[in-house]
Amino acid sequence: MAWLTIPWVPIALVGTAVAFVTGFKNNASYDRLWEARQIYGAIVNTSRAWGIMVVDFVSAKHAKGSVTEEELKRAHTRLIHRHIAWMHALRFQLRQPKPWEHMIKVYNREYRQWYTVDEVETKLEDALAGLITPSEKADVLGKANTATQLIALQSKDLRELLDRGLIEDFRHMELEKLLVDLFAQQGKCERIKNFPYPRQFATLNLMFIKLFINLVPFGMLGEFAKMGDGFVWLTIPFSALVAWVFNMMERIGESTENPFEGSANDVPITAITRTIEIDLREMLGETNIPEPLKPQNQILM
Numbered sequence: 001m002a003w004l005t006i007p008w009v010p011i012a013l014v015g016t017a018v019a020f021v022t023g024f025k026n027n028a029s030y031d032r033l034w035e036a037r038q039i040y041g042a043i044v045n046t047s048r049a050w051g052i053m054v055v056d057f058v059s060a061k062h063a064k065g066s067v068t069e070e071e072l073k074r075a076h077t078r079l080i081h082r083h084i085a086w087m088h089a090l091r092f093q094l095r096q097p098k099p100w101e102h103m104i105k106v107y108n109r110e111y112r113q114w115y116t117v118d119e120v121e122t123k124l125e126d127a128l129a130g131l132i133t134p135s136e137k138a139d140v141l142g143k144a145n146t147a148t149q150l151i152a153l154q155s156k157d158l159r160e161l162l163d164r165g166l167i168e169d170f171r172h173m174e175l176e177k178l179l180v181d182l183f184a185q186q187g188k189c190e191r192i193k194n195f196p197y198p199r200q201f202a203t204l205n206l207m208f209i210k211l212f213i214n215l216v217p218f219g220m221l222g223e224f225a226k227m228g229d230g231f232v233w234l235t236i237p238f239s240a241l242v243a244w245v246f247n248m249m250e251r252i253g254e255s256t257e258n259p260f261e262g263s264a265n266d267v268p269i270t271a272i273t274r275t276i277e278i279d280l281r282e283m284l285g286e287t288n289i290p291e292p293l294k295p296q297n298q299i300l301m
Helices: 008-057 068-096 104-114 123-126 136-141 146-165 169-194 199-227 230-255 269-283
Strands: none
Touching: 008 068, 008 169, 008 199, 008 230, 008 269, 068 123, 068 146, 123 136, 136 146, 146 169, 146 230, 199 230, 230 269
């Protein structure tokens, strides 16, 4: 049935175009993942800076009236604990599923058996317990963007400390700069979370791959027939191999394009948040410090 064969040249041209489009998608997806990791790296650095500046800048040196060490300790704890609450609020917001994400799809549910996504298994209310006052907790949870409101509370608190003389103007401005930087990093995370990889590229790329995979066997049939009648059967394994390679290239891009969706390939924002929390609590001299998160089945979330 030689009429089934298709010349290899047009198939190769389609394959070349598919390879270019798939490579473009994978590069763009990796850029989104790497940018997300860089953003959380910046959050780590700014959080540590916030911790040491709160402890060192909030002092009784310029206080208007007598201030006890206990009052200073409470101010340090309040500002640092509220920052930890912001970290938890941000990770919960970034884990909220979006319609275009892939972990909510049926074919990905099996992965959830291998690891636990804390933001799915627990509630934000529980994560904020003990970090902010009940009135602040009720206030921020009633707002559309909890993380934003927590930074707003930080700014309000700094203004009150400035009025009391617990921080002076220059130090107040430095701390406010850190809050502005945290706002910027939060906005970058929200941009990646709320703007998907363009659907026209993702959808057309998948269609092109399916087209190419369906054409490959008809092109290989003629190529292996040139080697002899018995070699025709090699069309089956080699067509499957080519199809697997191109399909996996597509899947790699798909699993990378949403770095906050809760997949095994995500930026481990839960573990990073725990690391920051440990560092900040140690700066306060606390002893009841949580343990670092451990990977589950070699997957760190």
